[in-house]
Amino acid sequence: MAATSLPNAGYALADTLRADRGTVFMTGTQALVRLPLMQRALDARRGLATAGFVSGYRGSPLGMVDQQMWKAGALLKAAGVEFLPAINEDLAATACLGTQRVALDPKRAVEGVFALWYGKGPGVDRSGDALKHGNAFGSSPLGGVLVVAGDDHGCVSSSMPHQSDLAMQAWSMPVLHPANVAEYLEFGLYGWALSRFSGAWVGFKAVSEVVESAMTVDLDRVAFDFEDPVDFAAPADIGPLHVRAVDLPSLALEARLAAKLDAVRAFARLNSIDRHVVASPRATLGIVTVGKAHFDFMEVLRRLDLDPDALAAAGVRVYKVGLVYPLEPTRILEFARGLEELLVIEEKAPVVERQIRELLYPLPDAQRPRIAGKTAPDGTPLLSALGELRPSRVMPVVADWLARLNPMLDRRALVVDFTTPVLPSNEADAVRRQPYFCSGCPHNRSTVVPEGSRALAGIGCHFMASWMDRGTAGLIQMGGEGVDWAAASRFTTEPHVFQNLGDGTYYHSGYLAIRQAVAAGASITYKILYNDAVAMTGGQPVDGALSVAQIARQVEAEGARAVVVVSDEPQKYDGHHGEFPRGTSFHHRDELDPVQRRLRETQGVTVMVYDQTCAAEKRRRRKKVVDGVPGFPDPPRRVFVNERVCEGCGDCGRASNCLSVIPAETDWGRKRRIEQSSCNKDFSCVDGFCPSFVTVEGARLRKRTGASGGAAASASAGATDALAREIAALPEPPPWTWTGPFDLLVTGVGGTGVVTVGALITMAAHLEGKQASVLDFMGFAQKGGAVLSFVRLAPSADLLNQVRIDTQQADALLACDLVVGASADALGTVKHGRTVVVANTHELATAAFVRDADASLHAPALLAKLRTAAGDERVRTVDAQALAEAFLGDTMPSNVLMLGVAWQMGLVPVSFAAIDRAIELNGVAVAANRLAFGLGRLATARPERLAALRATPAADDAAGDGPLDGEHGLVARRARFLAEYQDPAYAARFVAFVARVRAAEDRTLGVAGQSTDAGTGTAASGTTASGAPLRQADRPLTAAVARGLSKLMAVKDEYEVGRLYVDGTFARALDEQFEAWDGLTLHLAPPFLAALGARFRRPDGTPRKIAIDARWAMPAFRVLSAARRLRGGAFDVFGRSAERRLERALVDEYRATIESLLPELDSARVPLAVAIASVPERIRGFGHVKLAAVATARARTRELKERWVRGDLDARADTAADAAPGTAREQIVQVVRRTRATMG
Structure with missing residues (x-):
């Protein structure tokens, strides 16, 4: 590879915060971290003894501010900047007010403290009282407060869109709106200078599209020298505008707010943060841009092949507003002088446009330009206040406006290239990549509710339960969880609900909601989901000391009628019960259902603390190894699925709700596999009622390079x-x-x-x-x-x-x-x-x-x-x-x-x-x-x-359209499998039946039947008219019967499960994925154990699995494999069970059903026949899971046979029986009970 010279080859990531000159690459969040460092350096250069303070509460788009502050902790501390994340936003604002009062303290250690508050839009809303009072009380002359509002204009990761400048304007708080990351540095420094001069707190809009972006920033272009106006003084009767030692309630506060805005205008008049982008002395048209929309407009100019010089020559001015409130009047009036019409381009509500209208309204008619923005001068809609602006949304408005007012600037022909295309539509339209709980997330288990109950959602990752089959709905503001029910419960006959509440939200403000629910006498169970991290915004710790015992004591003191703790490891509380309120009970997460049923029968407010560490946080901590010890225990254990035993029923997914249980397409249909790269080792999947799950102790994943595992992989170095x-x-x-x-x-x-x-x-x-x-x-x-x-x-x-x-x-x-x-x-x-x-x-x-x-x-x-x-x-x-x-x-x-x-x-x-x-x-x-x-x-x-x-071997035919005939065809492969399953005679019966179906299907196509070797299932002359080998799609009914019948004949009874573990395939599959292991544990549910009592049954009555060391299981499996020839005979002890009798009956039913179709088979009926023949593919699972699937499959078969009889040949139509795949465990249990009842 040829060497390439890199101008910034010596660049280091630390330069983002440390460099003083040149270019750096930084995110908006990193710019916010850099700001207090720059302000302190400027103060030190001026000989000022100041300090910095940062406080707020995380939330997208400011979700990573605290993490970046902690990451820069050493730099901040060395610079004298304190970072104190608050438990909520309004208390953070109050803390910032406290820093301004340091200047009044005779024992102060510094001359002033500049403060930065941060919070997302809803945090601005809830902090209105604190921020309004803070702005009214004021800043200190060598302090200043910057209020950073994370505004999600497009509702990308919020409950609703936000535009905080409207609220700030109502509080008489000046607002800055930087247009990109590069402007964050200048605007932030400007904001503190403005706050110091005016006594006001200064708002700073951090919109998602800017703060969550990163870009090249030229530090040499950042302005930081600002002058205090000498021609402004506060009115004598008002006095100083800064924070005071005593500020009693009076109208004087209101008067000072008005004077502060005058001070802001004076400062902005001398130190304008607004820019004349295009100046044209004889202009008749003007364009005003605001914040992010400025660069949307500049992109429009580029695409319209216009530049500032072209606009100036055509008599068009452009003015970029940085201080959006209050708008500095002298410059905007100067800009508007001589214009005939003015276009304002700003995102969301017209904050600047309204101020321009107010400023220009008093002008004489001959001097007042027409104003367009959200609407044209005649009221026609132009730039919507809804959603976000894009260059493609701004371009047609600008092009039409320029063409109408100056034909020399007509570029409308270029607009057509940038309109939204008509997107293709097909059967994948409904496929979505929906956010979901992480693999091993505690919420996979904790958000389940008992049958007949429902839960209310709240702010946090657990909100995602709303789009799962969890009986969860609703949304309320952070800290209001359950209070809506406290009122609604008085007007309904519903006796009880559950309320999900994250531990971060509990500490933020949720405990007040519990207090209100107790005061209202509501019957509600708060499920406090203690995950030891604020996972929703990146895994931060909860802001303050918070333990399960502390929560339990607090809610008990508030009046909770019952407090329970549920955990994946409740034994850790042994010896610590005295730290909890008397009567607190402790349970394993497997007992969640009966615990919740007990709580919902208890009148009043009850609390369940579900204690399990966030899965993503576990993963992060495990990666942080100190002195060879990971930050969180990392069990040397992994889950492995014996795919040949797996039925693909999905019960493991229902048990774990885990995304690391992924589909594996095989010749026998879709199975399950564990994606080791994403698995967080929760191990809930092994609870799925299936003998295919194995835990591999001391597992070390194989690192393959080149060959695909096995012995070849050992030569990976070469x-x-x-x-x-x-x-x-x-x-x-x-x-x-x-x-x-x-x-x-x-x-x-x-x-x-x-x-x-x-x-x-x-x-x-x-x-x-x-x-x-x-x-x-x-x-x-x-x-x-x-x-x-x-x-x-x-x-x-x-x-x-x-x-x-x-x-x-x-x-x-x-x-x-x-x-x-x-x-x-x-x-x-x-x-x-x-x-x-x-x-x-x-x-x-x-x-x-x-x-x-x-x-x-x-x-x-x-x-x-x-x-x-x-x-x-x-x-x-x-x-x-x-x-x-x-x-x-x-x-x-x-x-x-x-x-x-x-x-x-x-x-x-x-x-x-x-x-x-x-x-x-x-x-x-x-x-x-x-x-x-x-x-x-x-x-x-x-x-x-x-x-x-x-050198990867060819994959099995998993697509369902491989060869039908020949040595490697579907029929031959299934015949060979059945011969190993039982014996050649058993396989021959399968081949013979498939041959009869094949002959009937051939007749519908008008071709001669193919002779088939009954021993191997190989067709003698299986080719199409063109001479190509027959594929499954060429004889869809034959292929469907081959798959359906072989599946029913090859049931995974005790003998077969044993064979599939000891025939060598399982060992090779293990060797393919792991280079070494210390031991294997199988997770099984032998049928006889369930009859021994509740100890071996789950709370829902289904059998409980037990762990069996492979050293004991494998010898037993070898015996079972060898004994498979006894299957169906007098000495088949397993064949006498109701389940095995049912399985044999299904084979007879299936053959009879198919036989009944053949006499009436014609080309029009083949699709429906294929649908009937494919029903066995729905019969999956073991034990009660399989019984439920059988009930569904029989219902499906009856429905399709009725269509056959009445000539309704649309095989695509759904039936009620199709609802079974993917249903919840409770529904399956119901079907199991009904099925058992009918079987006696």
């Missing part, structure tokens, strides 16, 4: 060397030709490294001295939900305006996940014939799979959407997870592998040296990510060499 040589020899893509900005959208799934890809690209561009920005939209905490990373690169700053990629503007789409890549948000950026798509074809299960075992991604339809949107020839596909798994033994680097594919295709215009250095700077799994990047390059440039190195 394969690694060969791989490295192949990668090193790859050619570089041709250099990118810059004609404008380069826009790359990276899409994928939360928690898989999508954000890392965007960070690597933009850091690489920064190292090369290019301009870069990235905006990461991660929605609702992104627990497995959609993530979109908007990456924009350019050779110069004037080409980069807004940070989000606009409609049809993407040069490339890196679809690391098909579902998100084919979503409306992603496809909206694609332009046919321009955008190149690199799509990962790996089918990563969505949350729907947890609830519906048969859920489909409709991957071909998703890919079709991408091909339709971009053009078939502009879509490149790769299975990144398969390559990462095969060569790295880990799927986590798959997105970096995708980056390698795109880079080698020339779709990432940065050098190899820059990317490689960015990976090094990132500092996480550097070697693995470098190799993954190289694998992606090799997959693009030399796919045949990668295939040779991989």
Whole structure:
């Protein structure tokens, strides 16, 4: 690889906060951290003995402020900046007020304290009283308060959109609105200077699209020298405007607020934060831009092929407002002088536009320009106050406005290229990448409610239970949980509800809601979900000391009638019961259902504290190893599924609600597999009623390189060397030709490294001295939900305006996940014939799979959407997870592998040296990510060499359309399996029956029947008319019967489960995934144990599984395997059970059903016959799970046979029986009970 010179090769991540000169790459959040450091440095330079103070409460888009503050803790402390996160927003505001009063303290250690308050929109709302009083009481002359409001204009990760400047205006609080991250530094310093002069607290709008973005910032262009006006003094009767030692209630506060606004205007008149972007002495038209909308407008100009000089020459002025309230009047009046019409471009409600109207209204008619903005002068709607602005929304308004008022500027012909395309529609329209609980999340268990009950949702990750089958709904403001029920319960006959309440919300304000519910006498159970972290915003600790015992004592003191503790490890409280209120009971999480049933029968307020550490936090702590000890216990144990034993019933998903239990498509249908890379070791999945689950003790995952496991994998060192040589020899893509900005959208799934890809690209561009920005939209905490990373690169700053990629503007789409890549948000950026798509074809299960075992991604339809949107020839596909798994033994680097594919295709215009250095700077799994990047390059440039190195055997026919006949055909494969299952005679009966169906189906097609070897199931002449081998799709009924009958005949009884564990396949599968282990534990539920009493049954009456050491189980399995020839005979002790008799009856029923169809079979009836023949594929599971499936399958068969009789041949129509897949455990138990009753 040729060496490339990097202008910023010596750049370090710490430069973001430490550098004084040059360019840095920083996020909006990092800019907020840097601000107090810069202010303290400025004060020190001026000889001022000040200190800094930061307080607030996290919440998107400011969800990472506290983490970044803690990360910079040493720097902040050295600079004299105190960071004190508060338990809620209004108390943080009160704390900030306290810092301003330090200046009045004769024992003060500093001359003043500058403070920064932060909170998201709802936090601004709830803190209105504190912020209003703080602004009224004022700031100190050498202090100042900056109020950073996280405004989610687009409702990306909030309960509703927010625009805090409206509230701040009502409090007479001045408001700044920076337009990008680079402006955060100047605007923040300006805000403190303004606050110090005026005595007012200063609002600072941090909108999602800016604060959650990152960009190149030139520190040398940050202004920080501001002068105090000498021509302004507060009215004598009002006195000083700053904070006072005594400020008694009076109208004088109101008068001082008005004077403070006058001081603000005076300061802004001398130190304008507004900018004349385009000056034109004889202008007749003017455009005013506000905040983020300014760069939306500048992008519009670029696309309309207009620049400032062209506007000035045509008589158009442009004015950018930074201080949105109060608007500085002298400059806006000067700007408006001589204009005929003025257009205001601002997002959301017209804060600036209204002020302009008020300022210009007193002018004489001849001097007052017409004003357009939210509406045209005649009242016609223009720029909506709803949602967010985009260049594509602003462009037609600006183009029409310019063309109407100055025909020389008519660019309307260019607008058509940027309209929203009509997106392709197909069967994948309903597929969504919905946020979900993390693997092993406590909420997977804790948010379940008993049958007949419902729960109320609240703020926190647990809100996601609202879109699961959990009987959970509703939403209330943070801290109001359950109070709505306290009132509603007086007007309903419903006796009780559960209320979910996170421990972070409890500490924030939720305990007051419990107090109110007690005072109201409501019957409600608060489920306080103690997770030891505020997981929703990144895993921060709760702000203050909070233990389960403290919560229990507090709620008991508040009047709770009963307090219980439920935990995944209740034994840890042994010896500590005295720390809890008397009467507190302790339970394992397996007892959740009876505990909740008891609580709901208790009158009044009851509290259950569900104690289990957040799964994501466990993962983070395990990665933090100090002196060889992880920050959280990491059991050397992993779950493994014996896929041949697995039935694919989905009971493990119902038991665990876990996304790490993923589908595995096999020749026998969809099974289950554990995705080891994402598994957080909760082990709830082993509770699924299935003998396929094994825990591997002392497990060490195999790291494969080259060959696919087994003995070949042990030679990985040589394969690694060969791989490295192949990668090193790859050619570089041709250099990118810059004609404008380069826009790359990276899409994928939360928690898989999508954000890392965007960070690597933009850091690489920064190292090369290019301009870069990235905006990461991660929605609702992104627990497995959609993530979109908007990456924009350019050779110069004037080409980069807004940070989000606009409609049809993407040069490339890196679809690391098909579902998100084919979503409306992603496809909206694609332009046919321009955008190149690199799509990962790996089918990563969505949350729907947890609830519906048969859920489909409709991957071909998703890919079709991408091909339709971009053009078939502009879509490149790769299975990144398969390559990462095969060569790295880990799927986590798959997105970096995708980056390698795109880079080698020339779709990432940065050098190899820059990317490689960015990976090094990132500092996480550097070697693995470098190799993954190289694998992606090799997959693009030399796919045949990668295939040779991989040496992966051909996969089984899992798609259902492989060969039907021949040695490797479906019938032969199933016949061989049945021969091993029982004996050749058993297999021959299967082959003979399938042959009869085949002959009947052949007759419907008018072809001669094929002779079949009864021993092997191999057709003698299975070809189509063209001579090609017959595939399953050529004889769909025969294929369906082959699958259905073989499934019914190969039931997984005791003999078969034993055989599938000892025939060598299980051992090879273990060796494929693990390089070593210390022991194996099987999780089984022998039928005879359930009859021994409640100890071996779960609370719902279903059998309880027990753990059995493989050293005991395997010998027994060998005996069972050897004894399988007894199956069906006089000595078959297992065959006498009701379940085994039922299974034999199902075979007879199925054969009789199929036989009854054959005489009437014709081409029109084949689809319905296939539907009937496919019903056995729905019969999955073991024991009670299988019984429920049988009941559903029989109902389905009856329905379809009735259609057959009456000639209703639409096999696609759903039936009521189709509702069973994916139903909750309670519904299955009900079906089991009814089935057992009918069986006696």
